[in-house]
Amino acid sequence: MAVKPKHIAVLTSGGDAPGMNAAIRSVVRSCSHFNIKCSGVYRGYQGLIEGDIRTLDARSVNNIINKGGTKLKSARSLDFHEKEGRAKASENLKNLDIDALIVIGGDGSFTGGMIFEREHKIPVIGIPGTIDNDIFGTSHTIGYDTALNTVVEAIDKIRDTAISHNRLFFVEVMGRDAGHIALNVGIGAGAEEILIPEENLGLNRLLESLRRSKKSGKSSSIVVVAEGDKIGKNVFELAQHIEQNLPDYEVRVSVLGHIQRGGTPSCFDRVLASRMGLKAVESLIDGVSAHMVGIQNGEMILTPLNKAIKGKSEIKRELIRVSDIMTL
Ligand code: ATP
Numbered sequence: 001m002a003v004k005p006k007h008i009a010v011l012t013s014g015g016d017a018p019g020m021n022a023a024i025r026s027v028v029r030s031c032s033h034f035n036i037k038c039s040g041v042y043r044g045y046q047g048l049i050e051g052d053i054r055t056l057d058a059r060s061v062n063n064i065i066n067k068g069g070t071k072l073k074s075a076r077s078l079d080f081h082e083k084e085g086r087a088k089a090s091e092n093l094k095n096l097d098i099d100a101l102i103v104i105g106g107d108g109s110f111t112g113g114m115i116f117e118r119e120h121k122i123p124v125i126g127i128p129g130t131i132d133n134d135i136f137g138t139s140h141t142i143g144y145d146t147a148l149n150t151v152v153e154a155i156d157k158i159r160d161t162a163i164s165h166n167r168l169f170f171v172e173v174m175g176r177d178a179g180h181i182a183l184n185v186g187i188g189a190g191a192e193e194i195l196i197p198e199e200n201l202g203l204n205r206l207l208e209s210l211r212r213s214k215k216s217g218k219s220s221s222i223v224v225v226a227e228g229d230k231i232g233k234n235v236f237e238l239a240q241h242i243e244q245n246l247p248d249y250e251v252r253v254s255v256l257g258h259i260q261r262g263g264t265p266s267c268f269d270r271v272l273a274s275r276m277g278l279k280a281v282e283s284l285i286d287g288v289s290a291h292m293v294g295i296q297n298g299e300m301i302l303t304p305l306n307k308a309i310k311g312k313s314e315i316k317r318e319l320i321r322v323s324d325i326m327t328l
Contacts, residue, residue, distance in 0.1 A: 002287025005100040005123070007037040009053060009093060012070040013044035013077075013105035013112070016261060017129045017143025019269035020070040023104050025061040026277020027127075032058040034285060039098060043073045044105070045080035045112055048089040053096060065270055068146075068263045074105075080112050083119070090120035099123070100284045102277075104142070106130040107309045114290055114305045123289035125280040126305055127273075131261055134178035136311025137303030138294030142276065145268040147174070147260050148184050154256055155189035155222060162220040168210070168242070168249040172225045172235040174260045181260075182226035183319050192221040192327050197228040198315050203238075206231065207245055209327075214248060221249075275300055 010027045012020050024040065031038035040060075042052040064071050079085035093101070103113040104127040117124040128135045131147035151173050162169045171191075175181040179196025186194030192213050195201055201209075206223075213221055225235050235253055243251040265273070272295060279293045279300045292308040294301050303311075 011041035013109035018146040018265035019142040022273035030281035046077035126292035
């Protein structure tokens with residue numbers, strides 16, 4: 001028989017993502033529903049080590065579902081990589097009678113959570129919160145959908161300038177080593193080319209494709225480049241190479257940067273976060289530990305943390321075909 005937790009702590013860790021607040025709210029209100037005390041840990045694992053922990057009740061998460069960022073703040077903690085740091089964190093939880101932990105973050109946060117669970121026998125459930133969508137065991141991470149919409153809107157604006165000046169724009173988007181954001185926004189914003197780490201287009205094919213575009217009558221172009229793409233050393237060098245080889249084009253670079261992580265969460269991310277928060281609390285009640293909540297084919301599922309960390313979230317090959325045909 002699983003022992004129902006009496007006091008659950010929740011924290012956000014790693015890079016912030018829109019919808020994290022909706023997930024915190026969901027955890028807090030789900031705890032309230034099941035008569036479980038809930039506390040928020042501020043500044044991720046660093047706050048856990050420093051004892052920056054405060055009780056949260058259903059009312060303390062009013063009016064945050066629509067807010068980007070994270071009410072609990074996030075941090076990267078070097079101390080949590082050390083045994084002593086984790087021991088201090090465990091002591092803080094014990095002093096407050098906290099008997100389970102929910103970690104909202106990316107694969108680094110889950111690695112930390114998994115080690116902590118093993119060392120200190122505290123049940124841990126992960127909720128994937130990162131705009132990159134680079135986590136195995138879920139088709140969507142919290143924040144990804146909002147980021148897609150933010151980036152498409154930004155590229156639409158860049159296109160206005162591209163058209164007005166007959167320019168070729170290289171737009172670099174986030175995603176670390178994954179091309180999910182680039183591939184989807186590239187299709188959504190009607191980009192001429194999409195460069196992602198999973199597919200090596202090669203400089204020559206890129207040049208060829210841009211020459212073809214020009215010949216077919218296109219006077220401006222958008223090329224979406226995933227930050228992890230390896231075709232050039234960086235997007236500026238890539239743009240320089242193209243400009244040298246295609247003097248007809250006036251080339252510009254736009255690196256979208258951190259605007260992709262902020263902003264009001266989309267309805268999809270709010271609903272996803274609300275579902276994941278409830279599922280995380282219910283999983284702890286069921287005696288589950290060291291698992292991550294995910295969504296697959298519209299349903300909530302659980303994946304062991306070690307698989308979520310080690311597995312690769314593959315891009316949809318079908319999208320590459322769609323993109324190839326749409327950019328003719
Ligand atoms: P994002 O995808 O936004 O980068 P992330 O969760 O992968 O999010 P990281 O910076 O990799 O972000 O990890 C967040 C925190 O998790 C680290 O600052 C550290 O405190 C903890 N962490 C990561 N890896 C480990 C590890 N091997 N051992 C202990 N703690 C870890």
